Amino acid sequence: QVQLVESGGGLVQAGDSLRLACAASGSTFTSYNMAWFRQAPGKEREFVVALTWTGGTYYADSVKGRFIISRDNAKNTVYLQMNSLKPEDTAIYYCAARGPYLAATLVSDDDAYNYWGQGTQVTVSS
Numbered sequence: 001q002v003q004l005v006e007s008g009g010g011l012v013q014a015g016d017s018l019r020l021a022c023a024a025s026g027s028t029f030t031s032y033n034m035a036w037f038r039q040a041p042g043k044e045r046e047f048v049v050a051l052t053w054t055g056g057t058y059y060a061d062s063v064k065g066r067f068i069i070s071r072d073n074a075k076n077t078v079y080l081q082m083n084s085l086k087p088e089d090t091a092i093y094y095c096a097a098r099g100p101y102l103a104a105t106l107v108s109d110d111d112a113y114n115y116w117g118q119g120t121q122v123t124v125s126s
Contacts, residue, residue, distance in 0.1 A: 033099055034097055099114070
């Protein structure tokens with residue numbers, strides 16, 4: 001079992017930066033593929049970025065070059081650094097975990113993830 005708790009959301013202006021954190025507990029964190037998804041009002045949940053347990057990274061085209069995912073295994077935490085934020089980045093951001101020791105397939109498929117956090121709201125004003 002893995003428990004995930006997101007933090008770091010808030011209200012920012014376009015062009016600003018924000019860093020989200022996802023604290024994991026309950027299992028061997030280092031063996032899990034981790035990802036961030038987001039859901040805007042009235043829209044389907046969409047993939048943002050994934051970081052596999054082997055260190056591979058996968059980004060949605062919409063955030064490539066602006067967002068960076070990283071993990072601190074000593075703190076059992078995954079981070080999402082979001083730069084050059086745009087109003088269209090406004091959404092609830094969810095942290096997800098898939099594992100343990102799974103291959104880097106289906107990383108962008110939310111149905112493939114075993115565990116989810118409660119979400120954190122990010123609002124970007126224009």
